[in-house]
Amino acid sequence: MSKLIEINYNNIDLIQFYEPLDDGSFVKTETGMLFPFATRKYKNRNFVFPIAIGPGQKKTYYFLTWTSGGLSLPILLWNQDSFILHNADVQHGLGIYYGVMIVMILYNLFIFFSIRDISYFYYVTYILGFLGIQLVLTGHGFQYLWPEYPSLQRNFYVFFTGICMSSALLFAKRFLNTKENIPIWLDKSMKVMVVAHAILVITPLLFPPEITVKIALLLSLPVLFMIPTASVMSFLKKFRPARYFLLAFTVLLVSGIVVVLRFINILGNTFITEYGLYLGSTMEVILLSIALADRINIMKREKSEAQAKTLEMQKILTESYARFVPKDFLANLGKESILDVKLGDQIQKDMSVLFSDIRSFTTLSEQMTPAENFNFINSYLGRMSPIIQRNHGFIDKFIGDAIMALFQKNVLDAVNAGIEMQRYLKIYNDHRNKQGYVPIQIGVGIHSGSLMLGTIGAEERLEGTVISDTVNLASRIENLTKIYGSRIAVSESTIEEVKRDGRFHFRFLDRVKVKGKKIPVSIYEVIDGDEPEEQDLKIATKDTYEKGVNAFYSNYFEEAKVHFEKVLNIFPQDKATQLYLKRLYPVTKDQSFDEH
Template identity: 40%
Template sequence: MLQKIIPALLPLLLISCNAPNSTDKFAVSYFRDSTAKLEYKDAIRQNFTSVPDARLFAGNSADAIWLKVEPKQAIDEQDAAWFLEVYYSQLDHVDFYQNNGRDVFYSGDNLPYKERPIDTRNFMLKLNHAELKGQPVFIRSTSSGTLWIPVRVLRESEMIDVQFRENIWHGAYFGLMGVIAAFNLVLAFSFRDRMYAYYSLYAIFSLLSMLSLTGYSFQLFWPNQAYWASRSFLFFGMLGVIVASSFLLRFLFLKDKESISRKSFRLLQITAFGSCFLAYLYYTIFLIAAQLNMIFFTITVIIVASNEAIRGKRAAAFILISWSFVLLGFFLTVLSFRGMILGPDTAVSIMMSFSALETILLSFALGDRFNQQKKDSLEQQIRLTDSYARFVPKQFLTFLKKDSITEVQLGDSVQREMTVLFSDVRSFTTLSESMSPQESFDFINALLKRIGPVIRKHNGFIDKYIGDAIMALFPGTPEDAILASIEIRQLLAVYNARRAGKNMQPIKIGIGIHTGRLMLGTIGEAERMEGTVISDTVNLASRLESLTRHYGVTTIVSERTLFGQQNPDAVNYRIIDHVKVKGKDDSVAIIEILDGEADEQLQLRLATRAKFERALQAYQGRDFDTAFDRFSEVLQVNPVDSVARMYAGRIAVFREKGLPPDWDGVQVMDNK
């Protein structure tokens, strides 16, 4: 990023630095009047010291500085007019003495702008014929701030070229700051985030501060407010510190009111605010206070940003880099003012360059923060959606053709054929009586967390948890549901083995499975809705699960489910009855899935399956004697066959009480 920004700024900086001038044709010397009271006639008699590069830095002093500017040799003036310029605008008094002191032109920040001999933001005087031939021009300067007095002598063409170059550089800087300020102000109103407003104000105050430093504000905005013009540069700088602190508190998420970082910024804001009042009361103290405040502010920013970056805050890295450039720019500016590097004429350009670089980096920081917030928001939305998905299965959304839970509307529905599996823990009420509420929930969750993965493994999804029961949907083939039921039983056997090792009662479940068309959709009202499945298919699957208790088996499936498989004989099963469940007019054949039983019991069931089927056939044909004998034979081999025992009991009742007149072999279930 920096590899692209810095090369882009360098050409503009070079434009402002490499302006041509003819100052080397003139000799510049100075005299320091420590009393600041000498008149012209006395000052010109003093010993003047040469200023080789025509750029004098006299520090912060109340002295008056006298400069003498004279050509090294007579200059032919036929080609153009010549101008003498003091090109630092922050001087209280700059008085030009021409024609041996007979003509005096007063200017400076402490005088109205209209007093200047030439309408320009710096201090300029047109040289006359005598001065080009050798007559010296004297300049008297004083300032309550920095006494930096850079002088250059320009032909008219050179002056135009210099001003053109400076206008390009300054215009680029002012335009950049204006665009950034306006853009962030729009963002502040768009996002209703004060952070962007603070940054916009920071850019505005930086812009106004530089306009004051370069003299444009005095020339364009308040030409009659000399008192304000000399104070506006640092005054806007202090306002910049105040809003920048508020910006950083938000940008770095420094919300802890007791943190040292937050207290430091608040203290800097208070001192900056106080410094603004000093500008009108004690200007010299204001200068010192403002400069110290800016130094401490920059150092504080770097320390706080470093600390936050170490803690892993990505945003802090941008702040650290950008304000490191501010600190570097500050030291380079000071060194340039003193003529130690580059030269005082580049000091303002350096200050503006690093200010622009800082602002650009902060804009990148805001952009990165916005992208990070957008990413975090998206991740939060994904987490939220995933959280909802734990309540509303993703497959449910898929069938409704929705990408997100937020798109689901009340009444959305779709019709499909699916296999429904109901599973319930038997005698849970009795089990829970010996448990605390927390233990009851722990027990249910321990069981369900084992069943859930099995359902998903076989391409199903759990639509509802109903206490200790579940309802799962299998949109694929009936095999998926049947294979899932078998694996659940195998898993339960392992679970019960662990419970037995802890002297705990084994868990028994019932599973009912039916296949048919059903409606998936949302029900409820605007403030509370949920996904559900509506169909006789669901009701029948629930009834089949209930029948497992009646028949003493674990898994019952409907005829449609079993023979809806491509290869029904891939599993071991036996038809155990024809029933008419409550709420249904038609009877349905119910089938026990044998796979999943303990090996010994499975072998016994398989060994007696043929006899059981012949017994059931005789029972349906009203040959109760044969049926009874066959069921008895089954029980001799497998005494725990609850279905065979149930049929033997029914036949005993028929023998005792007689056969109901409307009996057709279908068992009518009055209970759910």
């Protein structure tokens, strides 16, 4: 009866099989990893020997083995049909295993080239090394990939072990962020073992397998301790990516222990004990791929959160910068960010300039402590700023209690802002009265024209500002409101727009020679911001007042006096009219009416 003897372990350098003959002699058959694969009678990854035993016969067969590595001799007796069926099942099972490993290699290699995360490269080389070890240990590498090179079969275990272990350590260090999550001594020990296994890769070129295999086994032991320990420490530090990593290596470690227990005969020869390592390593590479995907998701979320925080911080910084340098100022300079601003940036623009100032502020300040003074200014400015912004203007600077604002779209925006400021002042004064504070008055001066907007200072200290005669004149006009008792005074260029619009009430104040100007300028008063009673009286007396002004500038002083007295009979508190009458007592044709 024909039978087959199988040694279910293929990493044996030399096997001598002695088959007994009827005359008492033996026929010797030599095989093993020292010989090319083609010399085997049965082209199988394991060593298979045919025997012939008749019914009731007893024969004794002998094996002589020699190998450079560990030795295991699980001997199985088969009939040919059973062996063929079993071998087909094993081939199919290992084919699926190799297919899974190759798919994982290609999948993670594709991700590596897509996102350039070095973790995936380490993981790919780790799987390649592990797969190489399995091809050596199962004998399929010798059977299909390098059958003519026995020396490769004898040395590839060491070569692939070096690649596998060094890559596993690098992958673990990178994946678990060991520099932060484990003790320094363990992290440095892992680095040492990376170098040691990298050197192991080239040892087959220098030493025989009898030496290198033992070195490889010896160097593998610390790695089996280091990686699980690092993963447990990272997990205990609540490093989330360590979850799947720890699970993956736990599965592999358990499957490896099961196989070892089978080899030392503690566990029996079952499907789990025989193929547990393949199942464990398959689960491991799948779990590690999930771990990498989870890590990428975590990194994406952290990156997204970091970007959101950065954007929020940038928004906060932008808003903070805008408190010092208005975004409208930057927009006029053609800059998107304050980071783009350089010393000397400038542009010429036609704009309206509004100056406002609190009347008798010095006297008010003397009645307050420095803290009260500070709080008062902030309270006032905080209420006036939104009015300017609402009317498409922006504040260029605060000068103590004074406001300097710029309007670029429409002259009437500046006028309307000044009116709203005066109207809101009544509400603010009611609030101050309830708090026991005295009411305040403000003057507003507006002028429109060309100005230079830009940055001045030094490289280490910049300031945005506007420079031109337009700005100076707007400031001078605001100062005149104190003299003429006006709430809002504007220049002739501004009043032309007011006339065309027709919404606001105004009257001529005077022609004055302001400081820095040789030619007198005409000043007008917009009265829509006055108290309703005063506004009504100014409207009611406007015709008479303007007749008086025209007569005055035509040197008809007696006629002017009559008109101005009529105004005062109706509106005794009209300060502008009072000033004209003062000029007429006494008056000469040579008198100068300039205001300095």
